[in-house]
Amino acid sequence: MSRKIAGVLLLAQSLWGLEVPIDEVERQLFEDSITVNSKIVQLRSAKESVMARVGGRVTKYLVKQGQSIKRGQAIAIIESLELSKLSSELKLLRKQLAIHNKNYKILKNLYNQGLESLERVNREQRERDEVLSQIESIKTQLKLLGVSTKGDIKNNYTIYAQGSGKVAEILVPLNSVVDANRALISIVKGGSSFLVKSYVPLNYVNEVKVGNKGQLFYGGKHYKMHISQILPQLDEQTQQMQVLSSLDEPVKNLFVNAYVDSKLSIGEPKSYLAVKKSALSFFKNEWVVFTSKHHEDEEGEHEEHHEKHEEHENHKAHEKEHHAEKESHGHHGEHEHEEEEIPYNLNVVKILKQNDEFVAIEGLDEHTDYVSDKSYYIKSLLLKSSLGGHGH
């Protein structure tokens, strides 16, 4: 029987005009991943403001919004009343000190000559020290503001950046009067301080772990990242977990609050038996893949082996296929003309995983030849014969 089938099959193969691509079932690595909505965020600590430090009027900004700045770069100039008050006070104190110094010298000479009382000298000394300490305190104050105490003190105060980053925003309009605690501009620290906040459906609560790899799709490119933190709080509105990932490579022109797509892998990549996606066909409520019978026929010389193989095949092959085959054989017996057998088996497969090109399946052995494209034609043939065509 099997030999007869083989004969018919070979004939059919050579008669049949359509060429279908054949591939082998191979192992493929499947990464389990989910594509989720994400948002670019920045941690609060990554932002800093530049304070006015002195009260006064902002006369000039030396930077623009979006400009990258370095530590120590001049940022703004403030015309400060406070500063001029301090400098005139310092001048006054210095004059007083000079007077006190002179008086003290005179008094000490007089005391040495016994002309003055010690009490008087001491009092003078105390007064001088007082002025001195007042000077010191102003000096410290000015020093803190970074104003040199030597020479004349200008009342235009320049503010310098304390850290590097990008000017995110200028907070105070030009020429407005500010007090010392007012933030003038905010600086966003560059580079790695961006995080990707992904919203992950709760179904994956057990799969998503810190350290899992992921990809960020931004501006038509993808960038590697890894999960660095899972926020303890659920996004209440969307009922999704919030997962923070750090980027592993620099991303150009990233904007905070941008909504992006990202892919998070869940679990380690695993190897599965896979076929090309184009091989799949939906047949009688099952996903099926067609395999070539041709392969077996060529080595069908050893009948025993062949028969075994056949049995094995049939064991796996779907019930319906038996029907189809039986039927066409019936035809073959009754009608004398040569019946064309379809040289392909129908295999029901279970889809386990899929990526862009491949699907991981269950139901086929490794290295089985399968029809990797145009499976439509084979399905049509099969349907046609099962619908009762006798061929002509």
Add this chain to the structure above:
Amino acid sequence: MLNKIIDLSLRYKLLVIVLFIVLSFLGYRSYQNVPIDAFPDITPKQVVIYTESAGNSAEDIEKLITYPIESALSGMAGVKSIMSNSIFGLSYVSVFFEDSYDIYFLRQQVSERILSVDIPNGWGKPTLGPNTTGLGQVFWYELKDTTGKKSLQEIRELQEFFVKPMFKSVSGVEEVISWGGYEKQYEVVIEPRKLQAKGVTYSDIVDALESSNISAGGQYLEFNREQYQIRGVGFYQTLDDIRSTVVKSFGGRAILIGDVATVKQGVAPRFGAISIDGNESVMGMVLQRTGTDANRVVEGLKKKMEQVNASLPSGVEIKLIYDRTTMTKKAVNTISSALQSGIVLVAIVLFLFLFELRSAFIVIVSLPLSLLIAFGLMEYFGLSANLMSLSGLAIAVGMIVDGTIVMVENAYRHLNENPTANRTTLILNSAKEVATPTTFAILIIVAVFIPLLSLDGLAGKLYSPMALNIVFVMLGSLLVALVLVPVLALALLQPKKSQENIVMRAIKWVYLPFLKGALYLPKIVLLTVMIAFAFLAYQLTLQGREFMPTLNEESIMFRVIAPPGTALSQSVETAQNLEKHILKNYSSNVESVLSMIGRSEKGETAQPNYMEVLLTLKPNIEDLPALTKRITKDVTHTFEHVRFVPTQPIAMRIEELLEGVQSELAIKIYGEEQKVMAKISKQIQEALEGLEGLEEVEVEPQLGQANIIIRPNYQALARYGVKVSEIMQFIRNGIGEESITQKIEGVKRFGIVAKLKDAREEIEELKNINLRTEKGSIVRLRDVCNIEVRQGASFIKRQNLNRYMVLGIETEGRDVASLVAEANERIKEKVKMPSGYYIEWAGDFKNMQEATQKLMIIIPVTIMLILLLLYTAFNSMKKALLVLMNVPFGLMGGIVALIISEIYLSVSAIIGFLAIFAIAILNGIVLVSFIDELREKYPEKALKEVIIEATLLRLRPVLMTAFTTLFGILPLLYATGVGAEIQYPLSVVIVGGIISSTLLTLLVLPVGYLVVYRR
């Protein structure tokens, strides 16, 4: 009464001649005016209701649309049956009515009933189909850009908004159907992610679109004694207008549609395509209104076509693909050339027999006159000149002259016998002598064909025009024979020395010994004939049967069927490969190949897996059936993944219309569950395996359409606060691209859809589509719905509120009746029907069955009618029966001819047998009445001698009537060309019948007379 007519007409000779000149003039006018058609309108009275329900599945459409419509219509008066087909996106209900109702009344009734049908909002609106018959597609054209610069979508737009309205203005055009190309639509392609970013929902966008594309009128104001009208013009003008539609605004800032979506021009999802010679194209199909003349409509269209062509943009042109009238003209040509050669042959025969110019002239003149009178009657009764009605005339050509022959012959004889007598009295008497038998003979022919008018169904529609026309022309000939012929005889006939022409003498010399021999052994002759008849009658019951021979339309068409669920793009690819293959391999025979894939927008129930391929052939194909077979075999082999069914344009429409079945023979399985029906059909298929003559059993695959089923998960919906209506709107508008509003460009309208990006790219992507719900939740479709891929119904057919499935059967080399009988037995034996499920045969067989049943009543009725007429004529039952005895004589020849030419017993052949009835009886009457006459004249002579003398004297008229009838119909037998094959069985039977009937009348009837009246 008859005598009075003859008296009167001979008295007012001039008046009679003027009357006939007027009649022939009127007849000629009618001849030119009578509408021409290939076929009588055989399609049943039918009103179609279709409901477009874009994107919905067959099962839902059946439940929500088809069933309510069906049940609303089922109680209507005059409804014969209701058939329906629910397919993806369309519900199609077809109501068949009794033929006696007026179509406009029926349409009115149906539309009133439809109003009461409750169809859920958004599921479509039922519309009446165009008022046309099933054969209404009279004109197909291609709209083509020869420069190749215009896109398919632009050409479709031209077709829709320019060509179609132009053609629709032609009188008699009911509808123009556009097919192929792409329809433009404007697409707002939404990126769900952006919705999330901007805090906008899908319904916000829908609302924004709906409420922005509005115009309004603001009445008028008066200013300086003038009126100024106020218009609010809010319709979208440009794509930018759509882009800047505000979805939501926050103070001064606003979110525009352009912020969350790309707006562009796109194409609407389509369900069909047209491919010609390997390239996609656009075509139009013009439907003719019921009751209009196809020829005139096409003429008007052709005239309009020039005008349209002239005003189309340069490079774009209309190319004619198919024109019903070419076929019609060919068919009418076939039959009218048969008619013409019939007339010529009859004239020659007449001349040979009469050998006298004047009498031959009178007889020949009666031919066209009777025909013209028939044409006058045809126009009066609204009969069209078609294959069937004209062949009625062709059949009758030989019989028309019979009455005249008898009249002229008698007058001639009398004139020769008494050359000196008063001509007027002589002719008057001779005419009166034969008036009664002539009238009865003609009435008998009429009587034979009148009962045919009561045939109903397809057979009735096909053959009643033929019967009617025979009746018309016979009545015309009666009028001519009784009124005009005596006048002409009086005017023209000259007495001549009685001299027998050579032909007659030779015939008599051969005939006489046979007659004498027969009369010598009367009983043996009668017995032999009886036995022979019995034998042949038995043979006839063994003869195969079929309903109707296939009409050769001189074209090849294929129905190509791929598995259900095949994508349109795949079908287009198959079609184009097929077209290229045929053009490459059959370039000497095939001019062009057209594939009509899926369905056009109106009233078609085909799916993308179905296409019709029409081959335009080059002229002068020698053997079309062989070519069809060759191509069929080749393509079936080359394109193995699809099924090919060869057919022809008209034949296909007829098959489709009559039973909702597209094959000649079919089993309909009725029931509820499609799966059970599929199982039964499988069992039947197995049971019929190996049945002799069974070529193919084709299960109509109703199942097998893969569905992606999105079922809301209520728990999940509750969790996210999503409403089912939101999901469904998403599916309908966002995925299904149902248009939300329309962009109006002049008179053109194009849908504006809000679709989700990549929603229909892949199953996985569909599952992962994001929804932003009203509450702001973002969920993927798969999170709130259970999505699975399932196999479902591809279409659901119903008849009279029951679902059914069709098992098409192709037969080869065996008559249908016996095949059905055997198949029925097998099915009864092997297939177990669950309760509630039953089968019925359909297709040609059913028509045959119905026609046969009817004929079983008609034939006895006809015989009774004839007997009654005969009895009235002879006033003797004996003679009436004697004449009736002639009928078997004729039948015998018919049967022999049928068996020899190996044709099946079809309705056409049965009608041939009926015609033989008439001819045989005519022969009998002529002979019997003359024997009577002679017996009266010479009562002293021996009966045998009287019989011999009478027979010899009547030999000429008998042979003449026989030969004229024979030669009148002979051209039909040898006719080739479109339509010839339909009349072939009929002519075979008649020819055989005439020969046997004439021979046996001349030999056996005298014997019968002898036996009956011998003392």
